[in-house]
Amino acid sequence: ETGVTQSPTHLIKTRGQQVTLRCSSQSGHNTVSWYQQALGQGPQFIFQYYREEENGRGNFPPRFSGLQFPNYSSELNVNALELDDSALYLCASSLAGGVYYEQYFGPGTRLTVT
């Protein structure tokens, strides 16, 4: 059973640029969520995708967008990068309808915006 993987591990971008982060869900999981974790903070929920549709969103502006593909892999796109977007971005997969709603996290992508 393959766990959740994310790429790239680290990324440096300039303010105003666009970035795409990628995630492969754990085998058999049909739901993926994305989180932003700033230093010293807990993960902040960005959005969740289920069967390729967004079905929940946190307090993030529209320049944060996502995609989920038929194989349940996912992308997080961030446009017009700002300095405050520097953070660890975590992807988590889960099985919708699972009893415990626990999520399985990848190791994250560290994004630095300069």
Place this chain on the structure above:
Amino acid sequence: DQQVKQNSPSLSVQEGRISILNCDYTNSMFDYFLWYKKYPAEGPTFLISISSIKDKNEDGRFTVFLNKSAKHLSLHIVPSQPGDSAVYFCAAQTTSGTYKYIFGTGTRLKVLA
């Protein structure tokens, strides 16, 4: 608006003793609560959960207690082991209306040998 709060940023406990990590929440619509453990350079790992209709759930050395009237939950680890040293996050989920999953700010637990 921090709907899930962990007011203790850090906690040190002697090996073999009990560790108690606390979490408070404000949204009465949360229907599920979970605890995650995070080691450096890794994503959070699920530890234990509890439904809002229960007040206790136990799994080995880990027990989670939920006090709905006080909007408070706690994680007890007995006995504490050095390998338990990590950052612990509580999380709350609501499926009412728009789905949301809210994490607290974390408590760093250090178990001293």
